Amino acid sequence: MEMKRLGSTDAIVPEIGLGTWRYSGGVEPLRRGIELGAFLIDTAEGYNTEDIVGEAISGIPDRAFIATKVSGRHLSYDAVLRAAEDSLLRLGVDCIDLYQVHWPNPVYPISETMHAMEELADRGLVKFIGVSNFSIAELQEALALMRHHPIVSNQMLYNLKRREIEIELLPYCEEHGITVMAYTPLDDGSLAAGSRFLKGRGMKALERIASETGKTPAQVALNWCTASPNVIVIPKSNSTERTEENCEASGWRLSDAQIKILNDAFPL
Numbered sequence: 001m002e003m004k005r006l007g008s009t010d011a012i013v014p015e016i017g018l019g020t021w022r023y024s025g026g027v028e029p030l031r032r033g034i035e036l037g038a039f040l041i042d043t044a045e046g047y048n049t050e051d052i053v054g055e056a057i058s059g060i061p062d063r064a065f066i067a068t069k070v071s072g073r074h075l076s077y078d079a080v081l082r083a084a085e086d087s088l089l090r091l092g093v094d095c096i097d098l099y100q101v102h103w104p105n106p107v108y109p110i111s112e113t114m115h116a117m118e119e120l121a122d123r124g125l126v127k128f129i130g131v132s133n134f135s136i137a138e139l140q141e142a143l144a145l146m147r148h149h150p151i152v153s154n155q156m157l158y159n160l161k162r163r164e165i166e167i168e169l170l171p172y173c174e175e176h177g178i179t180v181m182a183y184t185p186l187d188d189g190s191l192a193a194g195s196r197f198l199k200g201r202g203m204k205a206l207e208r209i210a211s212e213t214g215k216t217p218a219q220v221a222l223n224w225c226t227a228s229p230n231v232i233v234i235p236k237s238n239s240t241e242r243t244e245e246n247c248e249a250s251g252w253r254l255s256d257a258q259i260k261i262l263n264d265a266f267p268l
């Protein structure tokens with residue numbers, strides 16, 4: 001499993017983590033993923049999966065890197081602190097490795113939210129602070145408010161079919177030492193083998209590169225995302241077998257020519 005630096009920190013995270021939105025696979029796929037090096041597990045207070053993540057890492061909390069999120073509905077100062085305490089209890093850990101603002105919400109002053117995030121870090125309840133679904137303008141505003149903790153990551157929609165962040169956000173994050181955590185990297189499974197949605201030019205290119213590399217379409221789709229040095233991915237799977245398949249999307253690289261073929265077949 002290839003590792004990447006988290007933002008501009010000294011922390012190292014795997015380029016493939018485990019998503020848990022609509023996850024119902026029990027502890028096995030998560031434990032197998034951790035065993036294979038995909039030790040970053042992404043959850044959120046809104047997913048109803050913090051309990052199962054906690055169960056999966058019980059006894060091995062130090063071997064996992066837990067990323068959870070405060071809902072965009074809980075962004076007042078007090079609500080952020082309360083949400084974090086509830087997440088810590090559900091996860092059964094003393095500290096959240098990465099605490100992310102799930103989405104920006106103009107109803108709450110962002111200064112309150114970010115100061116609460118820093119307070120959690122000051123109290124040792126949160127190791128790193130991240131955001132999700134933040135535009136450049138929202139990131140700039142949040143960054144300017146940080147007193148002594150950096151924003152290390154921005155979790156964003158990114159896959160072969162949804163390349164919009166390449167235009168501005170991805171370069172901005174790279175320039176500012178912010179890791180992009182790509183969510184829905186398999187386009188909800190439509191970029192995997194057997195998908196009835198994967199048709200036409202994109203499908204042909206993905207299958208061609210998969211057969212050239214001896215990998216599966218899902219592995220090629222994930223490897224395409226992580227080809228950007230600043231991007232890590234968090235595919236979700238309920239199955240141990242597909243989790244293993246997704247973990248094997250790391251440890252090798254598509255060639256520049258293969259990336260170009262995919263870019264042409266899935267234009268921006």
Ligand SMILES: NC(=O)c1ccc[n+]([C@@H]2O[C@H](COP(=O)([O-])OP(=O)(O)OC[C@H]3O[C@@H](n4cnc5c(N)ncnc54)[C@H](OP(=O)(O)O)[C@@H]3O)[C@@H](O)[C@H]2O)c1
Pocket residue numbers: 018019020021022042043102132133155156182183184185186187188189190192193218234235236237238239242243245246
């Ligand atoms: N921050 C946000 O706003 C936000 C939004 C959406 C998602 N997320 C995070 O990102 C994670 C991933 O995104 P996602 O769950 O939306 O979509 P995804 O990971 O792109 O796709 C998940 C779907 O693909 C299937 N799948 C996974 N691996 C496969 C494989 N190797 N072959 C065939 N099918 C495969 C899964 O089915 P099986 O489970 O049956 O394998 C599931 O139906 C989420 O779980 C969540 O942690 C964050």
